[in-house]
Every structure is written in structure tokens, then in C-alpha cells.
Amino acid sequence: MIHRSDDGAPLVALSFDDGPSLWTEQILDLLAATGARATFFVCGVAIEGREDTVRRCVAEGHEVANHTHTHAELRELDRDSIVAELDAASQAIESVIGTRPRRFRPPYFESSPDVEDVSRELGLGEPIGADAWTADWDQEPAEQMLAAITSKCRAGSIIDLHDAVPPQDRAPTPPTRDETVRVVSLLLPWLADHGLAAVTVSELLVADQAHELE
Numbered sequence: 001m002i003h004r005s006d007d008g009a010p011l012v013a014l015s016f017d018d019g020p021s022l023w024t025e026q027i028l029d030l031l032a033a034t035g036a037r038a039t040f041f042v043c044g045v046a047i048e049g050r051e052d053t054v055r056r057c058v059a060e061g062h063e064v065a066n067h068t069h070t071h072a073e074l075r076e077l078d079r080d081s082i083v084a085e086l087d088a089a090s091q092a093i094e095s096v097i098g099t100r101p102r103r104f105r106p107p108y109f110e111s112s113p114d115v116e117d118v119s120r121e122l123g124l125g126e127p128i129g130a131d132a133w134t135a136d137w138d139q140e141p142a143e144q145m146l147a148a149i150t151s152k153c154r155a156g157s158i159i160d161l162h163d164a165v166p167p168q169d170r171a172p173t174p175p176t177r178d179e180t181v182r183v184v185s186l187l188l189p190w191l192a193d194h195g196l197a198a199v200t201v202s203e204l205l206v207a208d209q210a211h212e213l214e
Contacts, residue, residue, distance in 0.1 A: 021164035130160035
């Protein structure tokens, strides 16, 4: 799995998992206000009813990527089921934005040789992890989560947050992601103050490859 870039460029990749959701729209507002870009690793089953949110992501320069169709624990599945999960999510994304995603993040960062092989075979490249994250699913105070992220964050980091609740956790009353929205509002100025630009995962990795070719 790819967890960060080491080319030294003053960039970080900001990423969000499990959406789209009502909190995605709030995060998009924050990103638009600062010119930051991000990658949204979406679940295929979450797209229905939120197609406009997915289109907005692309229209505003963000990347939409694959986070499986149902937020499955892939290491528990056989190879054919892994293919089905990833392909269904890519099809759901393509049906909305017209192109298939180029990146994939497994739920819980749980990968395996089969997961990695399938990801490459479906044109999703190496699975994407992260090196700067916090347990925002527990919705601790935003200031506490900010401290956890910034203690790890540096140039080349891939930051992982959650703009939604996994499909299996949404009923009957889904937990909130309000503190995640608030930590984004604190993180974006922190990045700017430290000279770090927030870009998509693909933009970060392209910068990394360009550095290797120099």
C-alpha cells in the first residue's frame, strides 16, 4: 500500500472515506473557500441519492476514488468477491461522472496480495493508505483530532478522515461527523500556515513520479 510520498514537495494529499453524505457538502464548502483539493474515497452504495454531491466533487477539482461497494472487509472475501466489490463501486462512480476511478483505498486499510492484484487488474493501481490520521469515527473534540493529525503530518503525507458513516453503521440512527467537519475547518489554515498545499492523492503521486524522473 502507498502511505505517503517522499519527494519533499510541500504538498499533502487530503482524503475522505465512506461518503458521499450530508457532511461531504459541508467539507466541500470549506475546501472551496480555501482552494484546497481532496480525494473522496466513496462507497458505491452511498452514491444513490447523492449523485449531485459526487458531480460537485469533480466539478470543483477533487478526485473521486473507490472505497468498495459496500465497505466490505476484503481480507475475509475470496478473489471473485473482491473483484465484485471493487468493480461494482467503479461502475457506480462511472455511471455518475462518466469515467472510472483511478485510485482505491480498502476499508480499514486491510489489504492482501489478492486485494493488491485485483486493484491493479481493475486499473486502480496500488491501494492507498495514509500516514496522518485520527480515529475521527469516535468523534472526539476537533482540537484533539487536529493535534493527532498534525503530530504526524509533514510534506508528502496522505491524510485520512471520514466524511460519512460506513453503510453498515447507518441504521437506525447514524453517528454524526460534525467534529470531522470542524477539524477540517481547523486543519486547512494549519496547513497553509506551515506552507503545505492540500492536493488530491493522484496529484501528490504524480509529483512524486516527476521527482523520480528528474
